Amino acid sequence: MTPITEVEGRRVALSNLEKVLYPATGFTKGELLHYYATVAEALLPHLRDRPVSFLRYPDGPDGQVFFTKNVPPGTPDWVTTAEVPRSDGPARMVLVQDLASLMWASNLVTEFHTPQWLIEAPEEADRLVFDLDPGAPATIVHCCEVALWLRARLADDGVEAYAKTSGSKGLHLLAAVRGVSSERASEYAKRLAVEAERALPRLVVHRMTRSLRPGKVFVDWSQNAARKTTAAPYTLRARREPAVSTPVTWEEVEECREAGRLAFRAGDVAPRLQDFGDLMAPLLDAGRASPLP
CATH class of the missing domain: 3.90.920.10 (DNA primase, PRIM domain)
Incomplete structure (x- = not known):
């Protein structure tokens, strides 16, 4: 029953x-x-x-x-x-x-x-997302390096980024944006991914081509397309263990020296919420959303 x-x-x-x-x-x-x-x-x-x-x-x-x-x-x-x-x-x-x-x-x-839009305005992106996906032997440690570069680059444009683990091997960067279409958000994200590859050529690849990815971090900008979706903060993932896509502090990103440091499971999340609250809450504040240059 x-x-x-x-x-x-x-x-x-x-x-x-x-x-x-x-x-x-x-x-x-x-x-x-x-x-x-x-x-x-x-x-x-x-x-x-x-x-x-x-x-x-x-x-x-x-x-x-x-x-x-x-x-x-x-x-x-x-x-x-x-x-x-x-x-x-x-x-x-x-x-x-x-x-x-x-x-x-x-x-x-x-x-x-x-998706990176709300149901009342499917033609307008309110989120910018980068999915940092490491190709072995690269790990989340390398994703953190790339995330710090992207955070600084976004800040140059007045865009504030927040990080979470993917719940798999990588890291997601999100920002609240306004006044842009999904196409425009995708173009901007691609431009930054290309810039990241130029700035960090031994670390970053912006194309999905499998042969280019071993030992590098693929900066996937494509999830900004209106038809694409990204794993939500706090979702469990279908992995070997009950891993969770978990918001992290920038201090944790800066201090990440080994892959296991940023691996969180279901039992880790409630204590983190007690300690930090929702680290992604600023994304929900429309007043903090940024226009893209």
Whole structure:
């Protein structure tokens, strides 16, 4: 029998709570749901008003992993959905607006991915993102070097950047922007990626070509495209262990000398929220959003 839990007045079915999703650590589905409930206050503002793509892994990272962009079958009628423009015609997608919707979506076992725009203005980017992806033997240590260069370069243009781990091998840089289209944000991000490669030729590559990437950090600027999404802050990832895309301080980035220093799992996040609050909260303050030059 599937237990029904009441969340903020909504009836949410939570299933298979004992199922082990991460065999390497024994982390269960019940623990996954507990994690999302615990970090909801920090996570929800980063999901709200953005159509969410779910990367689902209902049998754990070793099972089938698949993207769900359209509203999944069986979605309760109280979950907010919205029509989203797409090149192949409009589609309906889920908006995770409240705790009940978050717990329903978490029960699907998912990573949460969002675009760099809000549903009321899909033609306007409100986020700039760089995904720093290290090609072995490069690690997150090298990503941190590149992140510090990009942070300083963005600051030259009056843009304030914030960092989080990808929850995999790399680092994400985000900034709040205003008054730009996704195309314009992509052009700007590409320009900075090219500049980074020129400034740090032994460390950075701005093209996705696999053969160029060993030992370097790929500065992926392409996630600024309107159709692309990025893993949300605080989302769990479908990895061997319950790794989380975790906001970090610039001091932590500066001091990163070994790859394990910036690897955070589900159990690490609540204490960090107590110590730091949401390090990405400034992204939510429209008054701090910057125009691009």
